[in-house]
Amino acid sequence: MSNLRILVATKRVVDYAVKIRVNAAGSAVETANVKHSMNPFDEIGTEQAIQIKEALVKAKTGTAEVIVVSCGPAKSQETLRTALAMGADRAIHVESDEELQPLAVAKLLKAIVEKEKPDMVILGKQAIDDDSNQTGQMLAGLLNWPQATFASKVELGDKLMTVTREVDGGVETVKAPLPAILTTDLRLNVPRYASLPNIMKAKKKPLAKFTVADLGVDIKPRLQTLKIAEPPKRQGGKLVESVDDLVDKLKNEAKVL
Amino acid sequence: MSPTPFTEQYGQRESMEYDVVIVGGGPAGLTAAIHLKQLAQQKGTEISVCVLEKGSEIGAHIVSGAVMDPRALSELFADWKERGAPLETPVTEDRFLFLTSQRAYQVPNWMLPATFKNHGNYLISLANVVRWLGRQAEALGVEIFPGFAAAEILYGDDGAVKGVATGNLGIGRDGKPSEQFQLGMELHAKYTLFCEGARGHLGRQLQEKYQLNAHSDPQVYGLGIKELWEVPAAQHQPGLVIHTAGWPLEHTTYGGSFLYHMANQQIAIGLVVGLGYENPYLSPFEEFQRYKTHPAIRAFLAGGKRISYGARAIAAGGLMSLPQLAFPGGALAGCEAGFLNAARIKGSHAAIKSAMLLAVATFEAIANGRQADVLEDYPQAFKRSWLYQELHRARNFKQWMSKGLALGTVMTGLEHTLLGGRVPWTLHHRHADHTCLKPASHCKPIDYPKPDGKLTFDRLSSVFISNTHHAENQPAHLTLKDPTVPSNVNLPRYAGPEARYCPAAVYEFVIGSDGEQHLQINAQNCVHCKTCDIKDPTQNIVWITPEGGGGPNYPNM
Numbered sequence: 001m002s003n004l005r006i007l008v009a010t011k012r013v014v015d016y017a018v019k020i021r022v023n024a025a026g027s028a029v030e031t032a033n034v035k036h037s038m039n040p041f042d043e044i045g046t047e048q049a050i051q052i053k054e055a056l057v058k059a060k061t062g063t064a065e066v067i068v069v070s071c072g073p074a075k076s077q078e079t080l081r082t083a084l085a086m087g088a089d090r091a092i093h094v095e096s097d098e099e100l101q102p103l104a105v106a107k108l109l110k111a112i113v114e115k116e117k118p119d120m121v122i123l124g125k126q127a128i129d130d131d132s133n134q135t136g137q138m139l140a141g142l143l144n145w146p147q148a149t150f151a152s153k154v155e156l157g158d159k160l161m162t163v164t165r166e167v168d169g170g171v172e173t174v175k176a177p178l179p180a181i182l183t184t185d186l187r188l189n190v191p192r193y194a195s196l197p198n199i200m201k202a203k204k205k206p207l208a209k210f211t212v213a214d215l216g217v218d219i220k221p222r223l224q225t226l227k228i229a230e231p232p233k234r235q236g237g238k239l240v241e242s243v244d245d246l247v248d249k250l251k252n253e254a255k256v257l
Numbered sequence: 258m259s260p261t262p263f264t265e266q267y268g269q270r271e272s273m274e275y276d277v278v279i280v281g282g283g284p285a286g287l288t289a290a291i292h293l294k295q296l297a298q299q300k301g302t303e304i305s306v307c308v309l310e311k312g313s314e315i316g317a318h319i320v321s322g323a324v325m326d327p328r329a330l331s332e333l334f335a336d337w338k339e340r341g342a343p344l345e346t347p348v349t350e351d352r353f354l355f356l357t358s359q360r361a362y363q364v365p366n367w368m369l370p371a372t373f374k375n376h377g378n379y380l381i382s383l384a385n386v387v388r389w390l391g392r393q394a395e396a397l398g399v400e401i402f403p404g405f406a407a408a409e410i411l412y413g414d415d416g417a418v419k420g421v422a423t424g425n426l427g428i429g430r431d432g433k434p435s436e437q438f439q440l441g442m443e444l445h446a447k448y449t450l451f452c453e454g455a456r457g458h459l460g461r462q463l464q465e466k467y468q469l470n471a472h473s474d475p476q477v478y479g480l481g482i483k484e485l486w487e488v489p490a491a492q493h494q495p496g497l498v499i500h501t502a503g504w505p506l507e508h509t510t511y512g513g514s515f516l517y518h519m520a521n522q523q524i525a526i527g528l529v530v531g532l533g534y535e536n537p538y539l540s541p542f543e544e545f546q547r548y549k550t551h552p553a554i555r556a557f558l559a560g561g562k563r564i565s566y567g568a569r570a571i572a573a574g575g576l577m578s579l580p581q582l583a584f585p586g587g588a589l590a591g592c593e594a595g596f597l598n599a600a601r602i603k604g605s606h607a608a609i610k611s612a613m614l615l616a617v618a619t620f621e622a623i624a625n626g627r628q629a630d631v632l633e634d635y636p637q638a639f640k641r642s643w644l645y646q647e648l649h650r651a652r653n654f655k656q657w658m659s660k661g662l663a664l665g666t667v668m669t670g671l672e673h674t675l676l677g678g679r680v681p682w683t684l685h686h687r688h689a690d691h692t693c694l695k696p697a698s699h700c701k702p703i704d705y706p707k708p709d710g711k712l713t714f715d716r717l718s719s720v721f722i723s724n725t726h727h728a729e730n731q732p733a734h735l736t737l738k739d740p741t742v743p744s745n746v747n748l749p750r751y752a753g754p755e756a757r758y759c760p761a762a763v764y765e766f767v768i769g770s771d772g773e774q775h776l777q778i779n780a781q782n783c784v785h786c787k788t789c790d791i792k793d794p795t796q797n798i799v800w801i802t803p804e805g806g807g808g809p810n811y812p813n814m
Contacts, residue, residue, distance in 0.1 A: 013493045015313070015724075015810060017313075017724050017725075017726035017810055018724045018810055019721060019722050019724055021564060024487055024521070032812075032813075033382070033384070033385065033812040033813040034812055035313060035314055035317060035724070035812075037313070089296070159518065190437060191437065192439075193426045193427065193437060193439050195269060195439055196273065196402060196405060196423065196442045197273070197442070199402065200273075200400070211454060
């Protein structure tokens with residue numbers, strides 16, 4: 001009988017349907033009055049954990065406890081409730097209004113891992129607001145655990161996971177002993193809708209809160225944003241008459257030669 | 258699009274029971290929910306209330322001017338200011354301009370009817386006020402379910418409304434269930450309150466079933482199209498309220514513009530076009546775009562940046578178009594019924610007040626052990642209320658304005674200033690909007706200027722910044738009763754008006770492989786304004802709700 005404990009990390013980000021813009025002060029992306037939701041790759045992670053649990057229960061070989069965690073301001077609880085409504089068992093909110101960069105999040109997650117002792121930690125490959133693609137890898141480094149990133153398929157064996165990864169050249173299959181880190185890619189699964197009854201049930205599921213101080217972690221940012229600007233407006237293309245014309249334009253107009 | 262065919266495969270739907278189910282998480286729906294909980298608290302009893310909202314979050318589908326009269330909000334929460342309600346920009350100045358293509362003539366303030374004077378009112382983002390109402394409602398224990406569209410009305414054996422069902426999720430474009438399929442849920446209630454806003458799709462069904470408008474004038478509508486702009490501080494005057502009439506609309510087309518200076522150097526600017534217009538070549542979207550080019554208007558937007566876009570139909574018929582409000586098992590509140598005061602260009606206070614009256618009637622009925630019957634006390638309480646007085650004074654406004662700008666202006670001025678709002682005559686709306694279109698052959702095409710991409714824009718870039726999104730794989734929610742009508746009637750007789758009145762480029766006539774023009778429906782662009790449902794000449798287009806969570810994601814609109 002295998003009883004797994006899976007920790008799923010989630011982040012509340014600007015919703016993917018929103019067209020973002022730089023705020024009036026030019027200091028950051030405008031987030032006031034803007035719709036937020038769970039990072040899509042984290043939805044995939046939550047779905048994967050629940051599917052693992054359902055497969056174990058269906059095969060009668062055990063069960064899994066799915067714990068979902070989020071680090072962020074008070075509103076991150078909405079993200080956690082969504083995950084609970086999808087089928088996670090309990091939630092942990094590490095509350096902070098400070099800027100949390102990937103290294104800080106990895107350290108906070110390490111503290112949670114040391115408390116909860118999960119067999120797997122599942123993260124999204126990257127958050128769609130900063131596209132850092134670092135937290136899972138950094139967490140693996142801090143814990144000295146194996147990592148399988150950009151997962152498009154996962155199979156669990158006895159204390160072992162076999163993961164198909166999406167890499168530049170195609171796909172690659174790796175095996176890693178548990179406990180291990182997994183980060184999700186788009187093709188891993190299609191997250192389920194949270195049904196109304198499950199949303200209701202989610203309100204009663206346990207949600208524990210920690211502060212950064214409770215976990216004793218240094219979250220000081222290591223990176224400073226110097227400038228943020230919208231991409232330059234696309235210029236119209238130009239037709240060239242001959243190769244000489246092209247070389248001339250590349251040299252004198254685009255100035256790349 | 259009835260969900261019942263799936264019950265053979267998937268079994269019966271699950272159901273949940275509430276005392277009251279409210280369809281629509283806008284100002285009316287949330288107010289009704291809040292007030293029900295307040296009444297229960299006062300009496301020391303419990304009442305279970307849930308609100309279904311098709312938008313992805315509360316406020317996502319709210320777009321309005323807006324200037325709010327805080328009178329009704331103060332009745333709901335006397336301490337709204339201490340609670341942090343986002344009414345932060347008091348109106349500091351009112352201007353009314355009549356525009357010609359080149360000039361602007363300002364009406365002296367002493368000549369303005371009281372309906373156009375906004376002292377004591379606030380410039381608001383209605384979406385933000387609604388979000389605040391949502392937080393108050395949740396704090397009182399209201400269960401709010403954003404992302405769930407009420408798709409079907411449930412009736413008991415006695416023909417009374419017994420609740421609603423949410424739509425099925427995960428149906429493919431071909432109408433067949435996909436892997437993510439989830440059966441909708443039934444929500445049963447003693448009373449179901451419908452607060453879907455103007456031209457609600459379930460409201461339309463209720464009107465037909467219970468003949469709710471048998472004794473009232475047809476409802477008439479305007480299409481309001483709005484943009485939010487960030488402008489340089491030098492040309493921004495917080496609290497300034499400007500309304501215009503005249504250019505670019507013909508004097509026979511009802512409508513006018515608003516230009517409000519909000520907080521944070523933002524300007525809310527929009528044009529309302531009455532949907533009773535006659536010329537099928539009229540395009541409300543392009544009228545709005547060219548309105549911005551007027552010298553008096555463009556001066557406010559110079560050097561600024563457009564940051565948001567939205568559109569919504571407005572129920573403008575007033576008192577004479579109000580249907581029967583209560584029917585067995587349910588009732589209508591807010592713009593669903595049509596409480597907006599077109600003369601004051603305000604509906605949010607009316608939505609809140611009507612919802613409070615409905616909440617009182619509903620609460621008392623339930624406290625007396627009643628359910629699924631007609632809430633007679635609600636329309637009676639409305640007749641005794643200040644809202645009725647206000648709408649009664651304004652009851653002729655749109656009817657006069659529909660007779661032409663000059664006559665309408667004179668008569669409105671007469672009614673409201675010289676006669677103090679007390680007149681013995683009552684005019685009627687004789688025609689529903691969709692019957693007013695003349696054949697294209699009788700009308701002249703309008704030569705609209707091309708968008709410049711800085712001050713004026715095209716539909717697609719506008720829909721883009723409304724953050725509209727619908728899940729790809731679902732059936733089109735813009736349904737046609739008869740799929741041959743667009744090619745056989747709309748195109749030859751009316752030159753395809755749907756391609757012009759839709760502010761989101763949903764409808765396009767494209768040449769098919771047979772060389773003929775066919776209607777293509779780009780449902781994913783839909784901003785849920787309901788104009789097509791209103792204006793289609795043969796009422797062949799029926800708007801139904803797409804999967805919950807889809808549609809616009811308006812910010813502080």
